[in-house]
Amino acid sequence: MISFKQVSKSYGKTPAVRDLTFEIRRGEFLFLMGASGAGKSTILRLLHHSIRPTSGVVTVGEFSSDTIKERQIPHLRRKLGFVLQDFRLIADRSVSENVAIAMRITGESRRKIEARVNEVLGQVGLIGRAREKAGNLSGGEMQRVAIARALVNRPLALIADEPTGNLDPETAQGIYSILDRAHIGGTAVFVATHDRDFVDRAGHKVLHLEHGRIVIPRIAPGTAPRSSKPSSSVSC
């Protein structure tokens, strides 16, 4: 469904990611872990196709980075739902408008947009705040609006970049519960995070990234491995 095949990306002579091969399968929940500068953002930007790989192929549904035309990129982006650390909302618009915009650009009818926006706002627990300006919400609520916007077009996968990075632990837990529910509902979820505790508790597959490469985590002698199952869909 979504795959990286021997993908490398360099900025000038500096390599950001090297020889990445992995898949995000339908309905899968996959974590991407790594220190700052390990290459997590590059992977997300490659998925968004705001950058192209130096070598290798990124595939999203029927689109491949080696054959996709510039004018098709927006259509690829509509197949993914992005959730970012800074929420990326339009502060002076209502919650429902922030969610509806993702659907409106696809040309859906007003009736369908209204019904679907209410549905996803219900899923993230914000139906009562649909008319509130996004700028008046708390950080946790803003992130829930961003998740609703990411889900509104029924994407192949929800791609989240440090979705709890700006939130307190309790609110973060609420966000992960929503991501879990989306996963249970059948949406693939791919989360880049530093939050090792949550990753350990969640028990989903994990990709570890170090200096732009996928690695098997090193475990200190005498300690139990902290990360859960390594992904069967990952080849290192």
Added chain:
Amino acid sequence: MLTHIEHTLREFGYGLRRSLKGHLAPVVLLGVALFILGLFLVGTINLQELIHIAHSKVGVAVYLTEEASESDRTLVAEKIPQLAGVKLVRYISPGQALERFQSELGGRAYLLEGVEGNPLPASFEVELYDDYKTTDRIEAIANEIRGVSGVDSVIYGESWVGRLERWIYFLVGFDLFLGAVLGISTLLVVGNTMKLALENRRDAIEVIRLVGGTRMQIRLPFLLEGMLIGLMSSGLAYLVLYKTYTFAVGRLAGVLFLGTTGVIAFFALGALLGASGSLLSINRYLKA
């Protein structure tokens, strides 16, 4: 398609709500520029009309020699109408010429009292088609007539015809130059305004990009906004221009104003300048 229009109009509406106050200054600036251009256009239209009227009076006077015989006169009368560009030929006998001169002198007709006989020669007044009222063509016609037997002299207003033509060229050239200068300045003004509007709505643009909006979906609302600035400026300029015209028309009879096509072109120019300035900024912004 309708829903794409809905997206564009919604974004356009949101944009206006955020940036309308910021658009007032460029609307006034662009309005002033268009007003100045409009003044020169109206001036040119009126001068062209004056020139047209003057042009219609351009003709050639052919004087015959004193010795010219009846057959010479007949020859000239037959030869001139055959020349290309000649619309009408009128014969003025010495007697008619004297009568006309006396009536032109009016109260000073006594000046002719000391003159014995009629000193005025017989002549032909030659009227030309408009296309032939250019310096070169009149000169060519005059040269042909000069060669006919019995013709003493051929007179036409060559110097002022040429001068009028030069004025037209100068004015049209000046209008184009002024249009270009004002056009470039207004592109910069609208471009800078839209740059601020783009910065002001960076969040919305980033969201539209993130969720898969096309470049056209990002561009169109700003393009409409630029057009609106242009149209509002044209409206303002037209209003002031019209007021100036009604003020002037009370003092100068027969002053012309922009016709329907001129008004449409005036508004279209405003919209085009607004949209172009906007497009320049958007393209630069999206490339960055």
